[in-house]
Amino acid sequence: MRIGIIDIGSNSMRLVVYEVKDKSYVVVGQVRQSARLGQNMENGNLDRGRIEYGIKVLHHFKEYMDSKEVDEVIAVATEAIRKAKNKEEFLTRAKSALGKDIRILSGEEEAFYDYYATVNTIDLDKCLMVDIGGSSTEIALIEDKIIQESISIPFGSIVLTEKFNLKNNEKEEQNLHNYLRQSFRKISWLKNARGYPIVGIGGSIRTLGKIDRFRKDNAMFISHNYSMDQKDVSEIYELVRDYHKGVVKRIYGLSKDREDIFIGSLATMNILMRYQNSKKLFVSNAGIRDGLLFEYLLGRNKRVRDVLEFSLDNIISNHMYKGYEGKDLFKLVSAMYSALCKSYPYLIGNGKVLKTATYLYDIGTNINYFQRDRNTFYSILNAPINGLSQKQILMAASCASVFSANDLLKEFFNKKILSSRDMKIIEMLGILIKIAESLNHGVSDNTQIRSISLTDSTMVMEVRSKSDPLFKLEELKNYQSRFKYLYKLNLDVRFV
Template sequence: MKNTNEDYSAIIDIGSNSMRLVIYQKEKTGRLYEVENVKAVSRLSNYLDHEHNLSPEGIDVLLNTLAHFADVLAIYPYRQFMCMATATIRQAHNRHELIKLVKQKFDWDMIILSEKEEAYYGYLAVVNSTSLTEGITVDMGGGSTEVTYFKNRELVHSHSFPFGTLTLKALYQDDLTEQENAQKVRQFVKDQFESLPWLRDRHIPLIGIGGSARNMAQIDQNEKSYPMAGLHQYQMNVYDINRILNYLISIPLSKREKVEGLSKDRADIIIPAIETFKVLYETVKADQFILSQKGLRDGINYSWLLANHDTAYFPNVLEESLNEIVMRYNQNMNQISHVHFLTRKIFNQLFAQQLKTLTQADWSYLSHAIYVFNLGQYIDSESSAQHTFYLLANQTIDGLLNHEKLIIALIASYKDSVTFDQFVKPYKSWLTKHERKKYRLLGSLLKLTYALDATKRQVIQNVDIQMKQKQIKLIVYYKKNPSAESYQAEKQKKHFEKAINKKVVLQFNQLN
């Protein structure tokens, strides 16, 4: 039975190691989100024969997998569709025959991405889903490895190396140990990277894309009992990479297949991949390794979404992501804008008084938290704080690193000091005692300013502050009856008083 919602898009990605069908549905925000993700481990590069043709066995694997995908696709009336192939089909001498076969059997136009296109889509995915303005991306597949350098979010250089996890694994010799084979791979990729002068000594982030980078990050998270869900923009350093690499080299394949976070179908090729990341990290002299969950297919999605725009990327990734959340959870944008105005007025006066060593960076966190304050009421008003914290801490928010996401989650979910301490407990090592106090203050301030728009009518027109040694007078100017706002503000001010260690006096003045 066909799905009646017709706003679907689909991408078939024919890679060297695996093939995927991903189906997306368009949200009311205009963004695309996954509704199906079907993977088949095909390892097509193993079917390139001595004449560099995809063998008859490989063609069977290709067509049989596509037939399975066609069955899944049949229930989705998609509007946009792309069937694309990368390194193995690109390198196959009989690629034109393969294009004809796919057309005859499925009536699909199989597009073979050029090396330049494949690298570009990876770059596009990163600049549209992170706040990074400069970096080196590496997308390692089974048959090729794409690297790009971008600065000020603009693509400067790109290159595709004709090696991937499967081709590097093919360098292994049976009479050598795992350590000796790893050393062989290390020297090979080092020579390859040294051939590109623009990779050297950049001292910028290295951003990993694709399944091998994702598996490495998953292993690291599991080893560290990482308390936050989500991999996008997860950070590692060279010590993490070395630790994981040395451990995996030291154990046999049978044990490697059982390592938490490592897909069984990647256990035999993960070491060449991590060796490659390590060598590239050292070549770039990277300051950190950041995982991007968004890759080639997402880059294509962004190219669709931005087809009618002047630039290839969103002006502000984080604002786009927050606006998407606002729409998804039916947040009130008029209230958000008004609370933003009131909160800014109070914050600026607190900042001018150098209270609790507040900084402009703190305003940035607070202003973002305004968008998503009390988000959890969408699920259940009684346990709104718990749902708010969980939703924000455990979903991808493009443009935010995990520690930034934690800060915004703590501020936006603020209920009281006890609940705040419960939420922050698993992350205590992430924040200093001073930072925890400061974010508790910002959370209590936000709770108070939202109380000043309790009826969502924007009856409070302005606020002013008079500060004394042990007291803050908050002068509130209104036009319409503010009784609900007055009641809620008096009720909630105790949290702000406790965080700021001063008595708060509310004075409501009517405007003429």
Template sequence: MGEGLDEKDKLGKKPMSRAIDTLKVFRDIIQLNPIKSVLPIATSAVREAGNRDEFLNSVSKETGFNFKVLSEREEALYSYVGAIKSLNIPDVLFFDIGGGSLEIVHAERFRIKKVISLPLGALRLTHQFDGKKGKLTDKNIKSLKRYVWNLLPNKKDLGLNESTKLVGVGGALRALSRYEQKISGYPLDKIHNYKISNKSLDSTVNRLFKMKPDDLSKISVIGSSRAETIVAGSFVINTLMEKYDFSNLCVSNHGLREGALSIFLEDPKAYHDGSLTAEQIRKTIGLDEPHKINHEKENFLNTLVSIKLISKREKMIFDYAEKIMSEKSSFSNPQSVFYSIMDEDMPLDHNDQLVLGLSLVHARHTKTSDWLFARYKTILSQQDRVSFKKISVLITLQKILERTKSKVELKLHGMRIVEINISQSRSTQIFLLKDALRKFESAFDVKVILSMRQYSGSSHNSMLEL
């Protein structure tokens, strides 16, 4: 859409015609499906165009779509909400690099501190610095980096602290990330929550810069649609990391579209009139949602953490496993369950998500979990193997305890002896419980002393050997 915008301050006839034809295709697809609401939004290219009203009137007349033109603030915040809702990172410097602009949001504890929009879009900078030659030269890149550096606010002015994480979205960033994964042999086909180090980014950006646009367009993860703009976009991201001294960058696959939809669903009025408040942002991200807590289970897990049998990370992954088990109707095919988990975009990083999937698989089929671990061993550690075995045992044990409405107390004797006291309201299959506890001993490298008590009508106690 922004093609030639800097020269004439108007949208060209060619991109306008192309956009209207594409919208007609979308309209026909929508009419073939049971879709009740459509949220058409326009960003910087349309917002800045001198002929935007003419274009939007033509769009409305020919397609029936009435576009909401986002302000700079709305564009930045919608994109922030979409990304952070899916990542749950409280202290963040967030950016969205589009074709015409770069949106930046700084937040602490999910509270917005600064919202900035800069004319540093990948397409805009490509046209501004490529000298009409179709490729950025060494001299032009130096000018581009200096221009970007000078436009970006100072670190002190943004008020960044040590806990601030860098999170980004945008087509140029997604293409850059996929290419970095391709050349590094990354085994997962997954962008959301992917981390790129500054060293790896430097190397990848310089590699892209040395290639001709025709060669870039032949790379499947870049393609002709990004070949023209990926170099300029990559140098913006590189400069941003360098100026603010970030060691790594987190990529989100969610952004403007997901944020706009989430805000509309949470508060249609705020979406339509642009009156988005800090409280509405927090609600949309989901920070104020009540969480139902099983106190018996929580106490059991917290005791395991306090006596250092599991880490806080392992407890967190177990909590996700419990949530998934309550939502999924079937676990008959462990491998399918694993891949469905890996297809989801979660706040978990890739390692933790792999451990989550392996935990659920291992609880049902150990050979499959061993095969999957071997497949992804380049990004997993032996500690990850220990973790998923521990979590899988807890999944099985917790299931037995819940179904028998049991209460559990743990005591640690010395370093490697665990006393487990179970009070039951109904009897359980003792051999099933003992089998689960043998696996507990193996996974946690401890000796278990089991004491059982019926608390419905009698106070019978028994000590069982495993």
């Protein structure tokens, strides 16, 4: 089953095509055009040229979906269309181009779908969610992963750019800052979110994260769940101001089709973080389209139980062979990890890293079995894993391939992303996966750890196997010396 989800925004129009199977999904295509429907809206009407361009985009979307054999289309529009006096003309022509009615979302619905995307892809119990679009900004207060309050404010990157002349004009810049603070003061419930982390949604926020990744030499990281400090946002704001003054000639990560409207969005986030005393900004790749997808998969208002588990299951379902033993291995690995954490407390807190590494330990085989370790490293590093930070994803990729990808790890160590302790933890976790592989020896549900005990010199494991353990014991010999080097313990495995 393939579905196409179209989001007609004030700045850009996007189409994402998903392959859906039960409750799993994979993106098979995406098209984005900067239509700027919210620009040049005189007397509340959509600009004639913008309408013509937008209809051409929808014709292209239809052609694209036909080539991908899309079975179902969900199409929505937001603030620019919602407030336009001539929206019926656009909607009539849009239906003719797509063969599908366009659903206009209310501000509250926009906030809901943003919220639904957030709680199902980012593992935060409480946050302030902010979606800065072209013509509106949605803000929602989330506590215990439930939306408590929400509002749609009728300004965004395009509106602020047209309202204020921000290029090298300090007086207008100050007027913008005052306008933003006054707008935030009118939202009485914002005080309940003082100090909360902010989850930022929208193209401008993704651009902000991209700029930060480039300037920190972290461009290899995917943007979803990338975190920034308030200081980072302020520094990038100053950088963009210098760019508009001509002091800075180029900003890596800032695209030409966004540079004229970006500073308004950036100012909004900078002022809001200061106003709220929010120290952290999490960049979200998910938004309205993802919220609509989760509604399609789960039904309305049904959150996934575990953000990380859901995304890992989704990856395995879409990319791994029948009989894949990653989840089965984790039963063995988690038993060893729990026992060792009692004697090595600095391992505590890496359970999610180890789970991800074990679940996806052999994902590289879907590219080339004979280069699977190296492929596994890059596959995990670039996989759509939700619920982990970029550093945790890097550590998981490293754990899964640590004994075959040391040259890759040195690159990240040199960039000061990983500390010497991180490198040691990666090896200590990685050896547990190798031991579990030896115990299972490629046969799922064959081996069970009955007990683990630690003495001053030895870790003793009593293991039950449904088959002759001869080859398992031979395989274990390859890792006993490395285990002793890392843990200062002998490894004594007894099959009972």
